Amino acid sequence: MPVKILADSACDLPKSFYEEKHVYLFPLKVEINEQEYEDVKTIDPKTVYDAIRSGVVPKTSQASPLLFEEVFTEMAEKNEDGIYIAFSSELSGTYSTAVMILDQVKEKYPNFQLTIVDTKCASLGFGLVVQEAARLASNNAAKEKILEDVLFRSQHMEHIFTVEDLDYLAKGGRVSKASAFLGGLLNIKPILNMEDGKLVPIEKIRGKKKVYRRLIEIINERGSNLQEQVIGISHADNEGSALEVKAMIEEEFHPKEIYISSIGSAIGAHTGPGTISIFFLNQLSS
Template identity: 30%
Template sequence: MSYRIIPDYRIFTDTTADFGPGMLNDLPRIEVIPMEVSVGNDRFLYGPGGNLSVKQFYDMLRAGKFASTSQINPVTYKKAFESALQNGYDILYLGFSSGMSGCFDNAQLNMDELRKTYPERKMFCVDALCASVGESFLIREAAKKQYEGMPIDELAAWIDEYKLKVYHWFTVDTFDHLKQGGRVSVAAAIAGGILNIKPLLHVDNAGRLAVVKKPRGRRLALKEQITHMQEGWLPDISPLVVIGHGDDPEAAAMLKSAVETKFPNAEIHVAEIGPVIGSHTGPGMLALIYWGDNR
């Protein structure tokens, strides 16, 4: 498949975006900026040129280690952006939600400085207000628009218009990593473990991860995810559905089967949840992403 036009701009993102196999097939190249992840006492780089794989990451978490992430530094942003600018490309950065990280602010400040050096180039810094497979979902849809010939300024406006229609529903297997990151209290984590609660989370309109419900057991949590999709799916925008999992392909297969049964027209992709979000949610996370009107 060839491009309908030769893209005159590059789309950038970061390794918070978790892409599944085939999600970007035949679409313009996406530039992915790596991020630092600490696991226990060791520091790694995750993403292009990095030294941490998803499997290695979850093996360490399952061995009892906890992880944290670091913001992308300005030097890394400048190096990535300037490479494209020097080669004559305009740039659009679609970044990790500002509600969860300061990365977006760093990118925006860096882009403001680069505008002084490259005044002839168009540069857009768009806050995805999404994370992980939600972020990759939005980027994939943006890349389709780029492939179809949408100019960079129109695409930036399109993303801003539609990004709050990207619906994230997550369930996690344990409270341990949410507790470690300060997203739930110690008391809530202890009670959740005793009651076998599988908290259901979503990304709100401010781009923050929030606990919505506390179903007991994986099957009930999965049922809640499907119910939310039934109430709000907007396939007219696109039938794309992305299922993400934190080193739990069996649970992902179960959710995929449920989506196929209820929504036979869905175009489903399955992706692993990488270390950036996985640091806060741990192994066993299960995510359902779609276009909807009930965020």
């Protein structure tokens, strides 16, 4: 029996992926105007971005503990072996909740073999990890091999992104309101990355074109064997810019593949519309 792969919606992969690759989805929650939705399942990212543009501040919450209990219990009863690949524990309580529920389920089913991995990744950086795990599982790879790959990619995945408007990060407490105000006046765009699962600003650049050129420089500085990689680009209702960045990456690095996805409702509720993110490995093999 193939190893069952489970993931939450913060990996920003489309609904069709879960259906086609038989990956179980745990949706994070998004609340708009006191109405709660399930990321991927009952709300699309455009709805979130339109709400933000109209002045609404969406709220998000972790995946359902009850759903974790139901799914884990069913797997245990069927004696299924699985890997739940989780969103960074530094950005959500979903991972810790899943671990707690797993411990409870194992009290009744001590031989249950589910493994939970804190990727310390987000958005399509997380998604690229899930994609490869699903591919390996579909080819009946051993659980140890899948886990080894998941851990390696999680540890070496670079997340580089820039946002359209600093106000969105200010509302989430990521930058000061004063910085956001000055950034808007001066057309300053931040470049951020993930360090040990946390969001960290690394540079501020004036002007979109200069930001995109700097993103390419950072890929060159940090990437490894880029021509052999699948590079990910995720965007928040900003496909035109994503395609522009894709063309720059293709011209500069000639990667094996460039995969583009929309930033999902849960992640997008915090980044705001216009965000462009790039994901690649800083080491291709151990």
